[in-house]
Amino acid sequence: MWTIQPRGLGDLLEALRNRGYRVVGPVVRDGAICYEDLGSIEDLALAWLDEQEPGNYRLTGSGNGDLFSYSPGAHTWKKFLHKPSVTLWRATKDQKGLHLKEEPTAEGKVALFGARPCELAAIAIQDRVFLEGPFVDSFYAAARKEMFVVALNCSHPSKSCFCVSMKTGPRAATGFDLCLTEIHPNGEAELVVEVGSETGGLILADLQRREATEKDLEAVRKTLEEAEQRVERSLDTEGIQGLFDRSFESPQWDDVARRCLGCANCTMVCPTCFCTTVVESSDLAGAEATRTRIWDSCFTKDFTYIHGGSVRPSGYSRYRQWITHKLANWIEQFGTSGCVGCGRCITWCPVGIDITAEVEALRARERTGSGSGGSSHEGNA
Numbered sequence: 001m002w003t004i005q006p007r008g009l010g011d012l013l014e015a016l017r018n019r020g021y022r023v024v025g026p027v028v029r030d031g032a033i034c035y036e037d038l039g040s041i042e043d044l045a046l047a048w049l050d051e052q053e054p055g056n057y058r059l060t061g062s063g064n065g066d067l068f069s070y071s072p073g074a075h076t077w078k079k080f081l082h083k084p085s086v087t088l089w090r091a092t093k094d095q096k097g098l099h100l101k102e103e104p105t106a107e108g109k110v111a112l113f114g115a116r117p118c119e120l121a122a123i124a125i126q127d128r129v130f131l132e133g134p135f136v137d138s139f140y141a142a143a144r145k146e147m148f149v150v151a152l153n154c155s156h157p158s159k160s161c162f163c164v165s166m167k168t169g170p171r172a173a174t175g176f177d178l179c180l181t182e183i184h185p186n187g188e189a190e191l192v193v194e195v196g197s198e199t200g201g202l203i204l205a206d207l208q209r210r211e212a213t214e215k216d217l218e219a220v221r222k223t224l225e226e227a228e229q230r231v232e233r234s235l236d237t238e239g240i241q242g243l244f245d246r247s248f249e250s251p252q253w254d255d256v257a258r259r260c261l262g263c264a265n266c267t268m269v270c271p272t273c274f275c276t277t278v279v280e281s282s283d284l285a286g287a288e289a290t291r292t293r294i295w296d297s298c299f300t301k302d303f304t305y306i307h308g309g310s311v312r313p314s315g316y317s318r319y320r321q322w323i324t325h326k327l328a329n330w331i332e333q334f335g336t337s338g339c340v341g342c343g344r345c346i347t348w349c350p351v352g353i354d355i356t357a358e359v360e361a362l363r364a365r366e367r368t369g370s371g372s373g374g375s376s377h378e379g380n381a
């Protein structure tokens with residue numbers, strides 16, 4: 001382990017750029033933490049404090065000397081890996097006929113700067129989905145191939161976070177090239193750096209650093225222990241697949257459907273949600289057509305539209321599908337939960353629907369015997 005000064009962050013950025021990486025990381029835009037290109041250290045979001053709770057997000061200056069006192073905002077790293085819009089192919093027509101052109105998948109080298117432990121867990125989940133199943137997503141594979149990850153251990157969990165329940169934070173165990181932890185040994189910020197890969201070691205060798213002392217490592221342990229204790233929210237995952245099996249007709253789905261707007265925010269901000277649809281468009285002259293893959297959501301009616309109508313026409317069935325897949329069926333499908341406890345779906349739900357509270361409500365209905373068969377809903381749709 002090594003220790004660098006805050007000014008070393010600029011050197012780290014520079015070292016990555018010198019090695020050909022496009023560096024992306026947290027910036028402040030429109031009053032929120034967003035993940036965008038870091039042209040220089042001045043772009044990096046430093047000394048900001050966020051307030052998050054169900055349906056609420058606010059960013060203010062930290063004013064306490066801390067560099068990273070915010071947790072993730074609405075953006076996720078998936079926008080660089082599983083992109084919101086991908087052109088699959090283009091076709092052009094001229095006098096010689098129809099010409100089909102597949103879009104190239106090649107990507108430049110990208111460095112993610114400041115990925116939180118829960119976000120590394122989300123990337124690992126998407127790796128499983130896109131790379132480790134029977135079908136490899138060539139666009140994801142190309143973006144992932146030369147990715148460098150600078151992780152940032154979490155010292156300021158928000159009120160929406162529940163990474164401890166999902167065993168994804170606040171300390172990153174794997175999935176990074178370099179991992180930083182902010183400490184304040186003498187009142188001033190310093191960053192302890194853990195090396196996670198050979199490339200990480202080479203990049204670190206470019207920086208001014210000193211070997212971390214036992215006191216530094218103790219400060220890291222203390223910081224992360226305190227962060228863990230500050231995580232207020234929790235989700236009881238014990239026997240969760242059985243809970244959802246038994247709750248298929250729970251009146252809770254009616255309850256949540258009355259509140260849910262079907263806006264799909266929760267799926268757009270989720271770092272693991274991966275649903276897409278394919279749209280085709282052509283120019284007015286009929287000379288060029290494009291097939292594009294874009295993010296979609298199980299909260300839209302069109303997502304399950306098949307001949308004759310939507311399979312899930314009600315908010316009842318759509319919310320049930322989302323949470324059941326995320327927390328239970330995902331385990332069967334991919335061997336892992338689909339939730340990393342980042343809390344985004346809680347913060348960015350406009351009506352403050354809280355995934356942890358919905359699970360607790362299902363459990364409470366079981367305890368009180370009102371867990372199934374009481375729905376006023378007609379059928380399961």
Ligand code: SF4
Nearest residue numbers: 270339340342343345
């Ligand atoms: S379901 Fe919610 S808390 Fe879980 S990973 Fe997705 S956005 Fe984060």
Ligand code: SF4
Nearest residue numbers: 260261263264266349
């Ligand atoms: S749960 Fe909230 S964020 Fe998700 S679709 Fe319903 S209203 Fe929108």
